[in-house]
Structures are given as structure tokens and as C-alpha cells.
Amino acid sequence: MSPILFPQYADAIRDLDLAAIDTPAALPERFLLAREGKYSVHYIPFEYVNPAARIVVVGIAPGFAQWRNAMREAQRCIRAGAGQDEVLRAARLAGAFSGAIRPNFVALLDAIGVQRWLGIASCASLFDLDAHLVQISAILRHPVFADGRNYSGTPGMARLPFLREQVLRYFAQEAASLPDALYIPMGGSVAEGLDWLAREGVIRRDRILHGLPHPSGANAERVAYFLGRKERATLSSRTNARQIDASRATLLAQMAALTD
Numbered sequence: 001m002s003p004i005l006f007p008q009y010a011d012a013i014r015d016l017d018l019a020a021i022d023t024p025a026a027l028p029e030r031f032l033l034a035r036e037g038k039y040s041v042h043y044i045p046f047e048y049v050n051p052a053a054r055i056v057v058v059g060i061a062p063g064f065a066q067w068r069n070a071m072r073e074a075q076r077c078i079r080a081g082a083g084q085d086e087v088l089r090a091a092r093l094a095g096a097f098s099g100a101i102r103p104n105f106v107a108l109l110d111a112i113g114v115q116r117w118l119g120i121a122s123c124a125s126l127f128d129l130d131a132h133l134v135q136i137s138a139i140l141r142h143p144v145f146a147d148g149r150n151y152s153g154t155p156g157m158a159r160l161p162f163l164r165e166q167v168l169r170y171f172a173q174e175a176a177s178l179p180d181a182l183y184i185p186m187g188g189s190v191a192e193g194l195d196w197l198a199r200e201g202v203i204r205r206d207r208i209l210h211g212l213p214h215p216s217g218a219n220a221e222r223v224a225y226f227l228g229r230k231e232r233a234t235l236s237s238r239t240n241a242r243q244i245d246a247s248r249a250t251l252l253a254q255m256a257a258l259t260d
Contacts, residue, residue: 014078024145036162038147048088053135061140063150104215113255139193141170153189158196211247
């Protein structure tokens with residue numbers, strides 16, 4: 001595993017004036033991990049890895065808002081006298097899949113049978129009683145900014161040596177400790193990155209769940225069609241029903257094979 005960097009930053013996190021940091025450009029130099037060209041990587045206390053996780057939900061990278069939320073939670077815990085493990089766990093879980101995205105995500109996982117593979121009634125309990133079964137992660141553990149803006153996933157991280165090195169240094173080490181987990185990419189850029197890691201032998205290809213629509217509200221029509229809540233004839237031209245049908249069939253077969 002990559003070394004825990006938190007002890008080097010604990011005092012700086014405790015003393016942060018978060019009110020004065022309102023843009024990525026205002027991030028203190030103390031938290032800069034790496035820089036190349038227009039890209040910069042900044043430390044966030046996201047080093048907690050749940051060793052019992054059977055599901056790993058993989059985003060692109062924490063954004064600036066998530067950096068602030070995590071730092072605020074870590075600061076609160078440090079000032080309350082919490083130990084390192086408690087601080088890191090609380091910081092990583094702060095704000096994870098809150099709001100409207102959560103019920104969509106649960107419905108998508110249940111629709112393909114992830115709850116049966118886990119042996120639970122519904123994936124809704126992954127955010128409550130069965131939280132020990134899930135790891136909320138990012139293929140780029142630490143926030144990446146491109147010209148001072150959140151990295152969007154374009155160009156793909158697997159095409160950029162600087163970002164590939166970040167993936168290998170942090171996420172690949174995390175994945176190596178969870179070899180039997182299912183990996184759920186949140187978006188095409190993450191899926192491309194996970195496929196690259198599969199080619200590198202870091203993750204088993206049959207453990208990557210490709211094809212789930214992103215559960216954000218902006219993707220509501222694709223989610224509704226995947227779940228059978230909207231008829232094909234009523235779809236807008238922006239939704240590729242054939243592609244969604246194919247993805248659903250592949251995911252159902254994949255989960256059936258894993259559950260048997």
C-alpha cells in the first residue's frame with residue numbers, strides 16, 4: 001500500500017482557514033502533491049480503505065467542493081481529539097452519494113442483482129447497516145485541477161503519463177488490497193481508466209461493471225429507461241435505447257455468472 005500521508009498534513013488541516021479558500025487557486029501550497037504543465041494534484045485525507053469492501057464505487061477525482069467538505073470534516077475530527085483512522089474514515093465518507101443521486105444508484109444496482117450477490121435485501125443498506133460492504137473511491141484519489149478547474153476526465157487519464165502515475169501510486173494500491181470486490185465506474189472516463197488497469201493486471205476484467213447509466217439527475221431519462229420506468233417509444237433522440245438494452249443484458253449476465 002502507498003504510505004499514509006495524513007501525519008504530514010494533520011497540523012496544517014487543523015489550522016486551515018477554510019473561509020479564506022474559495023477557489024482552487026487559493027489552495028495553500030502546503031497541500032500541493034505534484035504539478036506538470038496545466039495539471040496540479042493536491043492532498044486530501046482520502047486514505048481510508050475499507051478492508052471488508054465488496055463493492056468499490058469509482059468516481060474520477062474529488063473536486064474542489066469535495067476537498068473543502070473533507071477538510072472541514074477532518075478539521076472537526078482533529079479538533080475533537082479523534083484518532084487518525086477515525087479522521088480518515090469520516091473525511092472520506094463526508095457527503096458521499098448524498099441527495100438525489102443515491103436512490104437512483106441503489107435502484108440501478110438492485111436492478112442488475114448486486115444485492116443478491118452481496119446477500120442483502122437491497123443496496124439501500126449499503127449507506128446504512130451494510131456500509132461495511134462498500135468503498136466510495138476515485139480513480140484519482142487526490143483532487144486534480146487543470147488550469148485551476150476540476151479535471152473533467154478529458155483527455156482520458158490513461159493517455160496522460162502524469163495522471164497514469166497518480167492512478168498507479170494511489171488507486172492501484174487500494175485496488176490491490178480488494179482483489180475480489182466489484183468495481184463500478186461512474187462515467188466513461190473512469191471506465192476507460194479501469195480497463196487500462198485491467199490490462200495492467202491490477203483489476204480482474206470480470207469484476208468491472210460496465211454500462212450502468214450515471215445516476216445523476218442530469219441523466220434521468222437513461223436511468224428511467226434502464227430501470228423500465230420509461231417506454232422506448234417515449235425516449236428523446238439523446239437516449240440510445242439499443243445501447244442501454246445491450247448494457248443491461250450484459251450486466252445481468254455478468255451478475256448471474258458471479259452469483260452462481
